[in-house]
Amino acid sequence: MEDDMREMTHGELAAMCTNLQKACSKQLRSEEAQLFGLLAAFYEEGREKQEGCGYQDLLDTINEDLASGYQRANAVASKNQDRGSLRALVWGEKVSKLLKSLLVRYEKQKNSLLDGTNVYVCEICGFVYVGEQPPAICPICKVPSFKIQAVQKEAI
Amino acid sequence: MHAARNIALCTKDCVCLFVCPTGATDTENGQIDFSKCLSGCRLCVDACPSHAIYLVSSNYPKPQKKETEVKDSLFDLAASKVKQESMAKALASESDDPVFRQLCKSVAMSNHIMAEDCYREAGYILPQSDAVRSLLKDLLAKEEGKADFPADAVRKLLEKL
Incomplete structure (x- = not known):
């Protein structure tokens, strides 16, 4: 049911x-x-648009997840001994922390953070990597690098 | 249960062609012909020297019960990830700087993947589950008749899953 x-x-x-x-x-x-x-x-x-939101709004939402969303979900998943959910929460929390630090670094360094290098996203867990070559295995979910995709810079 | 070939591992030893009783392993597209494959036969799986053939289940056990509170907290997190995805997409679309757009696109992709993973663990890991069936029925009842809603696709899914 x-x-x-x-x-x-x-x-x-x-x-x-x-x-x-x-x-x-x-x-x-x-x-x-x-x-x-x-x-x-x-x-x-039909995705609901978030027009006019600022960079800080995005950061605030990540911070909210890190401050309370993951704590709540982890407590509930532990109580119910739900291993699958705990696994997803471990990956998600790590990815979110890295996203936060990436956005904070971008605020300081602006485009010099990404100029002349590449950005990759792990298709499995969402890990974002800035650098020349992606790691051989994803540091978060351990998938081999053929699942880690480059994100192109697109001219308008 | 039928056999499938992981083409990235296949080293073209062709032992599967030799052992297969029906010719299901001999195809032009590199994949096994599922319609010819004998359920549970697994001769090719055991014979393949490069471990490139595996069995795909047709029937999975019922998914483990997800407690409502676990499901709720995962749906809450997924909602937040989707919101962040939408924010990142909006920031990208409102900027004409290719580097900033690349950053936002990556953040959007990352959040989309995290949202998917939350749903996967919230009880939507198997498309053949009752949870997915009841979701599809709800969507059909709600959106039927709306412009561009792919009602036929939903009906076909309910039939096939």
């Missing part, structure tokens, strides 16, 4: 659907993956 689903925003449903799309791909169900992709694209199109 499923409990009642809580209301989800379009942005949340977009992430839910790409999660299920990836899960289908892992099971080599390419047709189902493609269908979840269509659904994800629909919700991505």
Whole structure:
């Protein structure tokens, strides 16, 4: 018996659907993956905009997760001995701390932080790496580097 | 349960072609022909010298029960990650500096992946689960008829999963 689903925003449903799309791909169900992709694209199109938000608003939201979100979730997951959730929380908290320090460093160094070097994102845990070459394995989730993708600088 | 080939590991020893009773391993696209593969046969899996063939389950055990409070705290975190993703996307779209956009794009991608991972652990790890079925039914009931909503895709998913 499923409990009642809580209301989800379009942005949340977009992430839910790409999660299920990836899960289908892992099971080599390419047709189902493609269908979840269509659904994800629909919700991505309707994503709630955060127009006019500032850099500091973004940092504040990360800080909120670090100050309370992870604490709350960790306490509940520990109480219920939910190993899967604890695993996700460990990765997420580490990635969030690194994102915070990256954004703080960018505030000080501006573009010199990223000029003449590359930015990579780990497809599995979200780890962001600034440097020439990505590490051979992700320091957070330990996936091999072929899952760590370069993010291009795009000219307008 | 059918066999599948990890093409990145395959060293073209072709022993699978030799042992397969149905010819399912002999295809043009490098993947095994799932429709010809005999469920649970696994001759190719055991014979492959490069461990490039594995079995994919058709039936998974029921997912472990997720306590409501665990699910809620993961949904809360996912909501925050999605908000950060949207903020980073907005910051990127409002800037014409390619370096700043690259930073924001990376932050957006990172948050999207973290949100996905929260949902995965909140009980949405298997697309064949009751949780996913009831989500799809809810979405269909709610959005049916809305412009551009891919209702046929949702119906097909409910049929296939």
